[in-house]
Amino acid sequence: MTNLLQSTKPVRVFVTGGAGYIGSHVTLALREAGCELCVYDNLTTGHREAVLQDELVKGDLADRKALGKAMKAFRPDAVLHFAASIEVGESVSDPLKYYRNNSVNALNLLELTRELNVDKFVFSSTAAVYGSPQQFPVTEDAILAPINPYGASKMMTERFLDDLAAADQEFKYVSLRYFNVAGADPKGRLGQDYANPTHLITRALKTALGKYPKLQIFGTDYATQDGTCIRDYIHVVDLAQAHLDALNYLMLGSDSQVLNCGYGHGFSVREVIDMAKQVTGVDFPVEEVGRRPGDPAQLIADNNKIIRLLSWHPRHDDLKTIIETAWFWEQKLALSGFKQIV
Numbered sequence: 001m002t003n004l005l006q007s008t009k010p011v012r013v014f015v016t017g018g019a020g021y022i023g024s025h026v027t028l029a030l031r032e033a034g035c036e037l038c039v040y041d042n043l044t045t046g047h048r049e050a051v052l053q054d055e056l057v058k059g060d061l062a063d064r065k066a067l068g069k070a071m072k073a074f075r076p077d078a079v080l081h082f083a084a085s086i087e088v089g090e091s092v093s094d095p096l097k098y099y100r101n102n103s104v105n106a107l108n109l110l111e112l113t114r115e116l117n118v119d120k121f122v123f124s125s126t127a128a129v130y131g132s133p134q135q136f137p138v139t140e141d142a143i144l145a146p147i148n149p150y151g152a153s154k155m156m157t158e159r160f161l162d163d164l165a166a167a168d169q170e171f172k173y174v175s176l177r178y179f180n181v182a183g184a185d186p187k188g189r190l191g192q193d194y195a196n197p198t199h200l201i202t203r204a205l206k207t208a209l210g211k212y213p214k215l216q217i218f219g220t221d222y223a224t225q226d227g228t229c230i231r232d233y234i235h236v237v238d239l240a241q242a243h244l245d246a247l248n249y250l251m252l253g254s255d256s257q258v259l260n261c262g263y264g265h266g267f268s269v270r271e272v273i274d275m276a277k278q279v280t281g282v283d284f285p286v287e288e289v290g291r292r293p294g295d296p297a298q299l300i301a302d303n304n305k306i307i308r309l310l311s312w313h314p315r316h317d318d319l320k321t322i323i324e325t326a327w328f329w330e331q332k333l334a335l336s337g338f339k340q341i342v
């Protein structure tokens with residue numbers, strides 16, 4: 001596929017949530033590909049240090065005026081929308097936060113995107129839109145039946161995009177349905193850093209570092225081989241590449257698409273813990289507790305569509321590599337904090 005991101009005129013990309021975990025890995029890759037960036041982030045979970053200072057506009061998506069001003073000033077060719085609340089458990093206890101941050105704010109952004117005649121949009125969606133799929137691996141045409149407000153709030157935005165694209169022939173989008181994103185920049189420049197991390201690999205590694213006394217396994221009675229949930233863990237660097245491929249695909253004038261982002265195979269919670277112990281060399285304490293509300297037993301991507309349409313080539317499809325890069329980052333973070341990217 002022709003690579004328009006490498007052309008002489010740099011592509012201008014407006015990135016919401018670009019200072020967050022996934023957003024910052026994508027902005028790093030876009031920068032390295034020669035794009036010009038404006039990162040719009042309220043820095044509630046993102047880090048100032050994760051992006052170049054002259055790329056950053058601190059602002060909230062709920063603030064239409066500030067958002068419009070930033071977009072107008074930057075004149076993007078495309079919008080990449082990462083900013084969102086992302087914790088399944090929290091979405092169950094505080095659903096309205098999720099509908100506001102993930103659905104209503106996306107609506108603000110889309111309205112401004114069209115007002116300013118920006119016609120290319122890449123959306124961070126999630127496998128949580130499938131709910132508890134009956135099909136493994138799950139294809140993009142499976143029924144959407146989210147079982148938590150997080151998935152439902154993202155599904156709403158997918159619907160906005162679909163309806164908008166149907167009504168407006170100019171507007172093209174790619175929704176990327178992420179499976180379980182993990183790992184970190186192999187050079188240790190970026191990684192995950194949340195105040196209260198809930199994701200399995202991060203919790204396991206922080207437990208190995210002694211930041212938590214034990215790791216809990218949420219549910220051992222699922223209908224899976226070892227009773228724990230199975231997820232398709234995808235390296236954040238491969239996911240970042242999927243965004244570059246999606247952007248290039250849109251720049252080539254191609255049609256809107258919804259695409260799974262995963263490797264097509266999964267690991268159980270126990271398998272992840274075993275690998276985390278092997279990589280860290282720490283036999284940290286593990287406690288089996290009840291199920292966490294909103295968790296489906298299995299989520300595995302059918303990734304044929306993204307490979308076929310975007311010629312996406314994953315390079316880090318290996319649980320050990322994922323955990324090793326995350327471990328490198330966790331140790332660096334513990335030692336010297338989040339360092340300004342250069």
Ligand code: UDP
Binds near residue numbers: 088198199201203
């Ligand atoms: N999980 C767990 N203990 C933890 C964190 C997560 O057992 O401390 C389980 C969780 O119940 C799910 C899987 O690990 O089955 C992946 O959860 P995570 O929060 O990492 O991602 P999600 O699938 O919710 O996006």
